[in-house]
Amino acid sequence: MSNAAPVVLDQVVVRFAGDSGDGIQISGDQFTRTSALAGNDLATFPDYPAEIRAPAGSREGVSGFQIQLASHPVFTPGDIADALVAFNPAALVTNLDGLREGGIIIVNSDKFAKIDLEKARLVSNPLEDGTCDKFRLVQAPIGKLTKEAVEAFGLKTKEIDRCKNFFALGMVYWLYGRPLDPTEEWLRKRFKPPFLDANLASMRAGHAFAETAELFEGPFMVPPAVIAHGTYRNVTGNLAIALGLAAAAVKSKTTVFYGSYPITPATDILHTLAPFKNFGVATFQAEDEIAAVCASIGASYGGAIGVTGTSGPGLALKQEAIGLALMAELPLVIINVQRAGPSTGLPTKTEQADLLQAMYGRNGESPVAVLAPATAADAFDVTLQAVRLSVKYRTPVVVLSDGYVANSSEPWLLPDIDALPPIEVVHPTDPETFKPYLRDPETLARPWAIPGVPGLEHRIGGLEKADITGNISYDAHNHEKMCHLRAEKILRMRADIPATDVHGAASGTLVLAWGSTYGAIRTAVDQCLAEGQAVAHVHLRHLNPLPADLADIMGRYAHVIVPELNMGQLSKILRAEYLVDAIPFTKIQGQPFRVAEVKARLDALVAN
Amino acid sequence: MSNAAPVVLDQVVVRFAGDSGDGIQISGDQFTRTSALAGNDLATFPDYPAEIRAPAGSREGVSGFQIQLASHPVFTPGDIADALVAFNPAALVTNLDGLREGGIIIVNSDKFAKIDLEKARLVSNPLEDGTCDKFRLVQAPIGKLTKEAVEAFGLKTKEIDRCKNFFALGMVYWLYGRPLDPTEEWLRKRFKPPFLDANLASMRAGHAFAETAELFEGPFMVPPAVIAHGTYRNVTGNLAIALGLAAAAVKSKTTVFYGSYPITPATDILHTLAPFKNFGVATFQAEDEIAAVCASIGASYGGAIGVTGTSGPGLALKQEAIGLALMAELPLVIINVQRAGPSTGLPTKTEQADLLQAMYGRNGESPVAVLAPATAADAFDVTLQAVRLSVKYRTPVVVLSDGYVANSSEPWLLPDIDALPPIEVVHPTDPETFKPYLRDPETLARPWAIPGVPGLEHRIGGLEKADITGNISYDAHNHEKMCHLRAEKILRMRADIPATDVHGAASGTLVLAWGSTYGAIRTAVDQCLAEGQAVAHVHLRHLNPLPADLADIMGRYAHVIVPELNMGQLSKILRAEYLVDAIPFTKIQGQPFRVAEVKARLDALVAN
Amino acid sequence: MNTTPVEYSKKDFMSDQTIRWCPGCGDYSILSQVQTVFAGLGLAKEKYAIVSGIGCSSRFPYYMNTYGFHTIHGRATAVATGLKLSRPDLSVWVVTGDGDGLSIGGNHMAHLLRRNVDLNVLLFNNRIYGLTKGQYSPTSEIGKKTKSSPMGSIDHPFNPIAFALGCGSSYISRSVDVFASHLRDTLTAANTHSGTSFVEILQNCNIFNDGAWDSMVDKDHRDGRVLYMEHGKPLVWGSEDDKYGFILDGLSIKPVKLGETHQETDCVLHDKHNLILATMLANLDPSDGAPLAVGTFYESDKSTYDSMFVTQIADATSRLGAGDLAKLLNSGETWTV
Amino acid sequence: MNTTPVEYSKKDFMSDQTIRWCPGCGDYSILSQVQTVFAGLGLAKEKYAIVSGIGCSSRFPYYMNTYGFHTIHGRATAVATGLKLSRPDLSVWVVTGDGDGLSIGGNHMAHLLRRNVDLNVLLFNNRIYGLTKGQYSPTSEIGKKTKSSPMGSIDHPFNPIAFALGCGSSYISRSVDVFASHLRDTLTAANTHSGTSFVEILQNCNIFNDGAWDSMVDKDHRDGRVLYMEHGKPLVWGSEDDKYGFILDGLSIKPVKLGETHQETDCVLHDKHNLILATMLANLDPSDGAPLAVGTFYESDKSTYDSMFVTQIADATSRLGAGDLAKLLNSGETWTV
Numbered sequence A, B: 001m002s003n004a005a006p007v008v009l010d011q012v013v014v015r016f017a018g019d020s021g022d023g024i025q026i027s028g029d030q031f032t033r034t035s036a037l038a039g040n041d042l043a044t045f046p047d048y049p050a051e052i053r054a055p056a057g058s059r060e061g062v063s064g065f066q067i068q069l070a071s072h073p074v075f076t077p078g079d080i081a082d083a084l085v086a087f088n089p090a091a092l093v094t095n096l097d098g099l100r101e102g103g104i105i106i107v108n109s110d111k112f113a114k115i116d117l118e119k120a121r122l123v124s125n126p127l128e129d130g131t132c133d134k135f136r137l138v139q140a141p142i143g144k145l146t147k148e149a150v151e152a153f154g155l156k157t158k159e160i161d162r163c164k165n166f167f168a169l170g171m172v173y174w175l176y177g178r179p180l181d182p183t184e185e186w187l188r189k190r191f192k193p194p195f196l197d198a199n200l201a202s203m204r205a206g207h208a209f210a211e212t213a214e215l216f217e218g219p220f221m222v223p224p225a226v227i228a229h230g231t232y233r234n235v236t237g238n239l240a241i242a243l244g245l246a247a248a249a250v251k252s253k254t255t256v257f258y259g260s261y262p263i264t265p266a267t268d269i270l271h272t273l274a275p276f277k278n279f280g281v282a283t284f285q286a287e288d289e290i291a292a293v294c295a296s297i298g299a300s301y302g303g304a305i306g307v308t309g310t311s312g313p314g315l316a317l318k319q320e321a322i323g324l325a326l327m328a329e330l331p332l333v334i335i336n337v338q339r340a341g342p343s344t345g346l347p348t349k350t351e352q353a354d355l356l357q358a359m360y361g362r363n364g365e366s367p368v369a370v371l372a373p374a375t376a377a378d379a380f381d382v383t384l385q386a387v388r389l390s391v392k393y394r395t396p397v398v399v400l401s402d403g404y405v406a407n408s409s410e411p412w413l414l415p416d417i418d419a420l421p422p423i424e425v426v427h428p429t430d431p432e433t434f435k436p437y438l439r440d441p442e443t444l445a446r447p448w449a450i451p452g453v454p455g456l457e458h459r460i461g462g463l464e465k466a467d468i469t470g471n472i473s474y475d476a477h478n479h480e481k482m483c484h485l486r487a488e489k490i491l492r493m494r495a496d497i498p499a500t501d502v503h504g505a506a507s508g509t510l511v512l513a514w515g516s517t518y519g520a521i522r523t524a525v526d527q528c529l530a531e532g533q534a535v536a537h538v539h540l541r542h543l544n545p546l547p548a549d550l551a552d553i554m555g556r557y558a559h560v561i562v563p564e565l566n567m568g569q570l571s572k573i574l575r576a577e578y579l580v581d582a583i584p585f586t587k588i589q590g591q592p593f594r595v596a597e598v599k600a601r602l603d604a605l606v607a608n
Numbered sequence C, D: 001m002n003t004t005p006v007e008y009s010k011k012d013f014m015s016d017q018t019i020r021w022c023p024g025c026g027d028y029s030i031l032s033q034v035q036t037v038f039a040g041l042g043l044a045k046e047k048y049a050i051v052s053g054i055g056c057s058s059r060f061p062y063y064m065n066t067y068g069f070h071t072i073h074g075r076a077t078a079v080a081t082g083l084k085l086s087r088p089d090l091s092v093w094v095v096t097g098d099g100d101g102l103s104i105g106g107n108h109m110a111h112l113l114r115r116n117v118d119l120n121v122l123l124f125n126n127r128i129y130g131l132t133k134g135q136y137s138p139t140s141e142i143g144k145k146t147k148s149s150p151m152g153s154i155d156h157p158f159n160p161i162a163f164a165l166g167c168g169s170s171y172i173s174r175s176v177d178v179f180a181s182h183l184r185d186t187l188t189a190a191n192t193h194s195g196t197s198f199v200e201i202l203q204n205c206n207i208f209n210d211g212a213w214d215s216m217v218d219k220d221h222r223d224g225r226v227l228y229m230e231h232g233k234p235l236v237w238g239s240e241d242d243k244y245g246f247i248l249d250g251l252s253i254k255p256v257k258l259g260e261t262h263q264e265t266d267c268v269l270h271d272k273h274n275l276i277l278a279t280m281l282a283n284l285d286p287s288d289g290a291p292l293a294v295g296t297f298y299e300s301d302k303s304t305y306d307s308m309f310v311t312q313i314a315d316a317t318s319r320l321g322a323g324d325l326a327k328l329l330n331s332g333e334t335w336t337v
């Protein structure tokens, strides 16, 4: 069978699972890269355990990596896997739920001794007790075979153990007809002998084992997808945001000052930015979230672009200070990587439940702009756009990423840097014409006057300002005017929002969503469209202000359904704003939507 | 003219204004009390300067006190005054706007020398330059006359000066046909000779001066109103809240722990509560708002009723911790005395712009109950109700007072204490049946288990809890279930909300409002009703959950209009919840509605 | 209410929750010592309440079979303050980390220390943010390379002992995760102090900051590097044949080798009531060769906040009687219609 | 960009805003001294930025004709940190109160002091919350009766100088609102220090805490009660005929009357570089008869956060060159379709 022509598949979902120490993420990354080089479109999701280091072999310690590769555009890492590589019993049993009936399981059969089962709190062996009956189980003594393969290189037991993942990867490469070269090349860059040789040998042995052992009905083949020409790389959302901020610094010729206090799942943005010092990015690890946002406000006051990053509980702490930036009318970008709440909640899980907090979580009437990236790659553009708006309108802008966007990755078509428009930063210098709160007639922005300029000395602060002069004012009508001006400034940003892209049917049901649910929704809508259903998808990047054309668009559809990973936050806003019967479709499980869930809901709606 | 029968009036609005040192508030209080004893219904509003001690005689230093008294129920201190007592030029010119054409002005004409005018930034004398032409100006050399009246008692100049306000009060008492006895009695309790004699003499001299000088067309007379029998006292909203908390401690037989950090306009609640130690009220002045709310949560965890009080910016700081109380499902009452924002805003001015912050200002799906007092006296009941709900449902409850409710005062019919139902506090003690998150089937509240009980040792916290056991749970479906349970718990409170009181017509226009706007709206609606317009008024005490019968009620009216001192926050909630075209009618000037404003808006709506 | 017996074994304080710390983490040893100490204090189990913030260290309450509250980041000290004020009968323990207690929670810590609420604070100092996977903390040494400080941290660290002294703390001691018996003694002593007992516990995070304290506390160095402070005893350290001590030298203490020119009897006697000596000992810099001082730095007799809190309530009640609500509502100016 | 002349008079630093402090408030005198000092520092006016929090004291920036930012309560230190890091060319001054800087803002203050960002902090200590009308503050004496503490405050106060020492502050001094020339000298000296200069200014709130410092600083007491610390000079105070000094006594300094048994030459010389001496002086308790020490308690040479911040950026840039965005985006694994 092994020499048979490969079975051609449209798409495949593979999941790697094992202990954190099993090299799961590396296997996943390599498989991703090799598939990308083979021309597939793909999307991936790494799934880290909640604990730093749960005991080896325990259910809590299982780390996962899922990838969907396809010969057509894909938007999610897949609802359900076609193949599962499980390095130990815990990895097996905690992942069977996510494997389709008839799917392939590759297990390291060396790891199913009594002690291994106990670590996974199992009383019987899942390889023998019928647990795997509905799947195609491939038992490979990966431990033993790896050891034999690398014997020659004189490694210690622990070191040998670390080659196991390449053995498994070799098997998977054979199964999906992938070349070994990209990973070999990568290994050569990363490892020196004897580790290089051992890893190479291990991977090749795995490949050979799969081929010769005739365990599979494969190989399978996923032909390349037709995707836009250009250079790609994989990015996670957190990485894309960091790159977006670096780009903002370069494009504005202005320092981006990133003040932050570590918090899952936002911390990696700080980690990524910290080495970008030569790009005009300065990072400041503050003592808490309040200091972080305040330092960023101070930096903006000085003429840098103040950015602060956090997750939900941290956003709550920053809100008072965001109000100050709003009143002082200074640029400030707040990156909020949402996680499941309330309170500490499920800090490693994803959710979209900070939308209303971002909109309304401050005292007084305090409007801010709100944007959300749809995918990891999209986070780059959204970040740049957020900086652009904040600088142009001199007001806080919130970016609502989430745990899913933050950690999932997808191929990103690298932008043409020269084509990215510059971000214009202007500081007034003329004492004759300067008034601290004299507004630009188009944007309503006040001048971004910074200390150090002779003759422009002035005072700002959080007390209500008199229009134009910026002096403290207790005047009743001035206050009303200023409240409306601050609100109007946000509305004016509509001029910066392109026409809304409507995907699908011109009437029928409109699926209106935002943020990280993009992939699952787009896939489900495409499936509906393929079935001839009258469904369309609008995915909002701008949550505040909402696009000017949205009312019109909604008006064309009989139903508007709003899928969200919360209890109906965007639908609340839409209902209030447009009096449209936007139907909430919510999920609040710390998990992204599955395509099938969305599809089923749309089917039900159409059936009604 | 002075011996003519008094002119009978339905209502009268009097305003006292002067420097903080002029005894304005004392004059106002005395006039209020005397009028109350005379059987009038009334409402008052003291108006403090924003600065602690602005320079004497300056516009910024003007302190005011307005009272409306009537022979019918009144709900506001009046839009516009019938009489103004102005102790200096600044007090005169800053208050003319609020005096009706033809209204009476009593000024201390001794205080209009050049230097006095300068302090008020005046270039000409308003007594002479036509400023007062449209009014009935009574110039009384109050300084000189007071001096003469008290000469006998050997006071120092400064001490004599402090008797001036009683001279003016005496004049006003004559003008409105009020007896002097109540204030004489009060003076006797408060002062010793020679100050007692001086004040008495001064007041009597003022009274005699008004009578004999024939300066007025008065006296006027406001007959008693028909009001409910019982004992009354004046309360401000802040005082009523403090008394409500004392009552809650007594009625629950449980310590009320009030953790707070001073902030205008909430601080007086702390001041009032601090001496209530023998009532079971413990106060803790924390280092900041976060510590205040956290200490209150700690106190609730220990079995006290944790309460924390603040104003808008402080609420923002407390939100993360409120999420913890919500997750730990402990009682917590948050008193938020709203002030004009955003940021520091106009800290001494009133506004209703924290409704959405209270509803949505936390990370994740974090529903809390929200209540608002309509008037100063109502704040007592609302506070008790908030404690009751929080204890019964074990969840945070926010009370949204505001600067207007906090500082305005009105007669309060003292409740029959024995008739107030007890607040039931139950702590489980049986280890056999105890499960930390096993819910009461009716309220969905978990048991309020407190440390110190043998066998009930357990752990709680901000991470998502497993249903029933309360152990940490990362389970997807458990999280969804818990989010819905927490939301449902709030909805169940509908059982504790009485049927909504609809005042006015059964169809036509419904005026739907909340909080401190009650008085102006009720008065305007009553005026409309008197004119035969089909208007009704519903004033919401419960903002979350909304009353169960509200949808029905709104359905009966052609229009729903929502007047608010913000940019349309309740109307947003109503529109989203009920898809009703609730029309926002907003004012954001740091000032309460005037009756006439509301009336004019209603007239316009009906005319359309 | 029944009270449970007060004879316990360590096991009575072990909860049924699976421990989620990394294998090898110093937190295990601390947990074990706390369990042992609690078992021996003679207090009914239900009287203990452990309050923590967020961090690896702050998971502590889950593993103790007592009442426990895992609150939010940095606020355990504030929550514990409210708990103790409402329930002075409880033995309240705060468990916090160098991040939780000194970074985001530094202010509540400072105010707790000055107020002197009668509770015990255990600050697990691993000089790193463990739970968020390894950023430098306010106790990390300058120059520390972490993911958030790739060129080395530029934050001068806090000295937790000096910080506590500056806040007016009434009890300050230090021990080490792996000094099992010393740690138990330290905890027991801290518990007897009335007022806030601030205990810094040097702890190893073997994943993100492995060996942070090794050069002082591991088996190879311990004998030569650790100064065990004991009240009334000379400040000496080292092994029998390589022994050192501190002698007074003007306004400072000077390390000398004992044996030839100097004897133990020349050395400064530790006086835990002396703020100045405590300051000197707090400012010893082990990274500069000085010994690492463990034990009680400082203890003073300072009235506790909670006792004054309770006293004021009692005084008011005895002076005014239990509050009469009707009278209160009727106070001020009333009138009857 | 033009730079304006650097020859100023005090008037150049007076803004056009009407001052809103109570007549008689100690803030007026401080304002006046700061204006005078700024005029004399030789720095262009536009280079000053004053950042404050919320409180009476925090209204300060409005009255100074410089750049000013009246931020939110307790956060001026954090805002100023960001400002200084983005604009090391500015002379950044923080004005704060005992509530703003030590109550809600205590943590940012502590972290600022340990980080040692090069800016000047003026803490107006009136031992009361002025703006909110008179509650006890973290520096109020225990037993203080205010509206929120009718039976007397039970909060042990912070000692701001000791607090700053505990935080590792590199510069700590104290002056008094009404000591016009001493205050000017103090401000000038603080300004020359590189790093965070922490200046406590005793200030009278004549409305809510009148005379809080009078028993030490008013004209009647000043001569006998104030110890003017000067580096290298003996620690003595009092008038010519009633003079006292500190002598060393073991681990403490002891006050002695000068003249008969003791002479000025026996007295300890002030050494602002000595942390231990600073601790002793910080812990003098004037309410217990000790003199009130003013001047510089402590100064140390500690690298500043902002200079290291800038250096790391410069080093990275010189090592790696100005960042090439295209290269950065193309880094990692790329592939071309």
Ligand SMILES: Cc1ncc(C[n+]2csc(CCOP(=O)(O)OP(=O)(O)O)c2C)c(N)n1
Residues within 6 Å of the ligand: A261, A262, A263, A264, A289, A313, A314, A317, C054, C055, C056, C057, C058, C073, C096, C097, C098, C099, C100, C101, C124, C126, C128, C129, C130, C131, C132, C137
């Ligand atoms: C408001 C908030 N900010 C940030 C975090 C993220 N966070 C959790 S623990 C931690 C630091 C923990 O460090 P430490 O207190 O030293 O504990 P360790 O893990 O080292 O024991 C941080 C930053 C959070 N949970 N909440």
Ligand SMILES: Cc1ncc(C[n+]2csc(CCOP(=O)(O)OP(=O)(O)O)c2C)c(N)n1
Residues within 6 Å of the ligand: B261, B262, B263, B264, B289, B313, B314, B317, D054, D055, D056, D057, D058, D073, D096, D097, D098, D099, D100, D101, D124, D126, D128, D129, D130, D131, D132, D137, D205
């Ligand atoms: C978040 C927040 N909490 C509370 C307040 C109220 N508040 C304003 S100033 C102040 C204290 C001021 O005391 P201090 O800093 O000593 O200044 P002073 O007025 O005495 O100069 C307080 C509590 C506020 N403005 N913001």
Ligand code: SF4
Residues within 6 Å of the ligand: A052, A053, C020, C021, C022, C024, C025, C026, C027, C056, C057, C126, C130, C131, C204, C205, C206, C207, C208
């Ligand atoms: S990360 Fe460090 S501190 Fe946290 S559990 Fe692991 S070893 Fe312990």
Ligand code: SF4
Residues within 6 Å of the ligand: B052, B053, D020, D021, D022, D024, D025, D026, D027, D056, D057, D126, D130, D131, D204, D205, D206, D207, D208
């Ligand atoms: S209240 Fe006190 S501190 Fe504030 S301005 Fe008045 S006197 Fe000065």
Ligand SMILES: [Mg+2]
Residues within 6 Å of the ligand: C055, C097, C098, C099, C124, C125, C126, C127, C128, C129, C130, C137
């Ligand atoms: Mg730590």
Ligand SMILES: [Mg+2]
Residues within 6 Å of the ligand: D055, D097, D098, D099, D124, D125, D126, D127, D128, D129, D130, D137
């Ligand atoms: Mg103060």
